[in-house]
Amino acid sequence: MDQSLSRLAEHTAKMMVPSLLFSCIWAFASGYVQVMHRKVQSVRAGGNVTFACQSVTKEDVLQVTWQKEMDGAEDNIATYSMMNGQKIAKGYIGHVSFAHRELRASAISLHGVTLQDEGCYKCIFNTFPSGALTGRMCLKVYAISDPKVEAKLIPSPDKAEGSEKVVGMSCSATGKPAPKITWHLPSILQQKPKEYHIQLGNQTVAVISNFTHTYSKVLQEYPITCEIQHPSLNVTLVLPMDSLVQGPDSRDSSVAPAIVIAVGVLVPLASFLLLDCLLHCCLRHLRGPERNPVWPCWVGLPFPRLLLGSPPPVTGLDARTQLCSATPGQDASCTAQAGPALERDKGNSPQPASWVAAFWEGET
DSSP states (O other): OHHHHHHHHHHHHHHHHHHHHHHHHHHHHHTTSSEEOOSEEEEETTSOEEEEEEEOSSSEEEEEEEEEEETTEEEEEEEEETTTEEEEOGGGBTTEEEEEEOSSEEEEEEOSOOGGGOEEEEEEEEEETTEEEEEEEEEEEEEEOOOEEEEEEEOOSOOOTTOOOEEEEEEEEEEESOOEEEEEOOTTOOOOOEEEEEEOTTSOEEEEEEEEEEOOTHHHHSOOEEEEEETTEEEEEEOOOGGGTTOTTHHHHHHHHHHHHHHHHHHHHHHHHHHHHHHHHHHHHHTSTTTOSSEEEEEEOSSOOOSSSOOOOOOSHHHHEEEEEEOTTSOOBOBOOOOHHHHHHHHHSOOOGGGTSOBOOOOO
């Protein structure tokens, strides 16, 4: 009988353990499934994202509060209640709006998401009588720039005519997290590209992958592609070889027409300027005093003398130098005009009219 009792107790214990374990799991889970929400969301920088929470309890909800975790603290974003309606914190006006307003179901939207919006958010249902029921979700913000792929001829340090031309091929992209770059090359090209990672100040990383190869027809006969992988973008770009279609001498051939045009314009212009200068010099020579009997000149009269009267002596440059008309072979005659000194003297002391109009004599 003792054995039967022990077997019964053992059997009962085996039956109770699973049921007890199930009860514990249900009790543990029921405390966290009171708010339904998505735990992790992602969005590309510049886009919009919506957080939604729903309370599954039957208790009365008095208010819904949205918060963002900031360095261990919580920053209030928005609240909604039947008494006060919706309210959005000052720092989030224009950036956050309510997408759904109910006490048991609430949703907010973030517009024009930036890298600073990355983090975790909380929706809190203030219920009665249990108190606050919280749902927590996190946001990942991705950023990616427009990828670039290019091929160009690299000038060779060796200027010899037989030197080989080298083509540089590059593929680059900037993003958060760092994008992954993969080259798809033809089997005939056994190249190992070099990759560089540059950490930028806005939490993004610039990735540059490039390699060089001697110019050959292989680069145009076989397509070369660059694949960029990123959480918010997956794209494959074909390396453009249009600039290399004319061969390695395409750059020299494009420079030659420019030189021809420059020479064709500058040489006639220089000739015209030289001809104009020579013509101007010849005209100046032909207009000399030998070809022009009457020409303006400045004549100095070192020995002034009045023919009529005896006026006071006149001094000053204006009294000794006059503009005359000179004719070759004849004496220069100058009409005397009262200088500043005469005008002042005439105003202060009246003089006879006989010496006011006078002539100066002198050697030309």
